[in-house]
Amino acid sequence: TDLLAPAESATSAALSNGRRSGVIYLRHPSEGWRKSPGYRLLRNYPHKGRRIDLVKLLTEEPGVKHVYAKKDANTVLVASQEGEAEIQRDPEDRLRYRVVKGNDPLGYGEETEWLTEEEWLKASYDSEYPDAAVQIPLLFKSKLAGDIFLNAAPGWDFWEPWDIPYPRLRASHGGLTREEMVTFLLIRGPGIKQATIEYGRITDLYATLARYLDLPPTSHGTERLLS
Numbered sequence: 001t002d003l004l005a006p007a008e009s010a011t012s013a014a015l016s017n018g019r020r021s022g023v024i025y026l027r028h029p030s031e032g033w034r035k036s037p038g039y040r041l042l043r044n045y046p047h048k049g050r051r052i053d054l055v056k057l058l059t060e061e062p063g064v065k066h067v068y069a070k071k072d073a074n075t076v077l078v079a080s081q082e083g084e085a086e087i088q089r090d091p092e093d094r095l096r097y098r099v100v101k102g103n104d105p106l107g108y109g110e111e112t113e114w115l116t117e118e119e120w121l122k123a124s125y126d127s128e129y130p131d132a133a134v135q136i137p138l139l140f141k142s143k144l145a146g147d148i149f150l151n152a153a154p155g156w157d158f159w160e161p162w163d164i165p166y167p168r169l170r171a172s173h174g175g176l177t178r179e180e181m182v183t184f185l186l187i188r189g190p191g192i193k194q195a196t197i198e199y200g201r202i203t204d205l206y207a208t209l210a211r212y213l214d215l216p217p218t219s220h221g222t223e224r225l226l227s
Contacts, residue, residue: 011047016158018174022064022150026054036147039071054148055079063156066105066176068149070140078136080105087133090114097133106132118222125182125199132176138220151175191226200224 013025028035029046037045044051058067059081067079074089083102089095098111106129115123117134124130139149152158157172173180185205191212200222207221217223 016160016174019157019159019172020152020175020180022152022158023146024058024148024150026147039069039077042069042147058148058150063153063158064150065153066151068136068139068151069147070145076137076140078105087137089137093117095120095133095137108133121199121201128178129176130178130181131201135176187225193226197224 011027015023017023026037026042026045027033028037029041042055043053045054046052055067055069055077056079058064059079065080067077069077069079071077071086076087078085078087083099083105085097085099085105085108087095087097092114094114094116096112096114097106097108099105104110107127108124108129112123112133115133120133121131124133136149139145150158152172152175154177157174159172203219203221204224205221206219207217207223208225209215210217210219211223211226
């Protein structure tokens with residue numbers, strides 16, 4: 001508890017979600033912690049008599065690869081030292097990625113078509129950031145989500161000396177690079193079809209379990225395994 005400042009004097013709170021992903025909460029300059037500052041203030045935040053573009057400031061940190069911020073209900077910003085892009089969602093729940101400043105931060109191209117979440121998974125699976133156009137907006141879905149999310153640069157994470165000590169730590173997780181996002185599963189059981197599934201999401205496993213147990217399909221997953 002000695003690491004925490006009193007809420008009335010603190011202007012920000014930061015934590016690590018899986019070491020390679022960082023979350024920042026900002027205090028609203030006039031409303032306090034009761035209200036999120038919103039995107040415009042993130043780009044023009046008052047601090048010690050001056051205004052700071054927090055998104056730009058964070059992209060300049062050597063350990064930060066990407067900065068994510070929610071622009072509005074249907075748009076999320078992806079920023080890096082190289083440039084900025086938007087992930088937009090339309091009324092049909094399709095997603096589009098387009099570069100709005102500088103170079104492409106995710107390597108998806110200047111502007112994509114509107115794609116469903118399933119189409120995005122297939123289209124981006126072999127990229128450096130598979131499924132990122134779907135996963136990044138989901139970070140902001142919760143009412144308790146942070147104001148800014150960070151994706152660590154290669155070779156960096158957001159571990160602090162006061163965290164659980166790992167003197168011989170050789171790995172980390174929580175980021176959106178291909179080596180962190182892609183793995184394999186070997187599955188066998190009643191009703192499981194004999195097949196090689198080209199791609200999927202971890203959340204799809206819940207959809208399979210729900211169908212096994214005759215539960216409502218309330219998860220974000222897609223059932224892929226049962227015959």
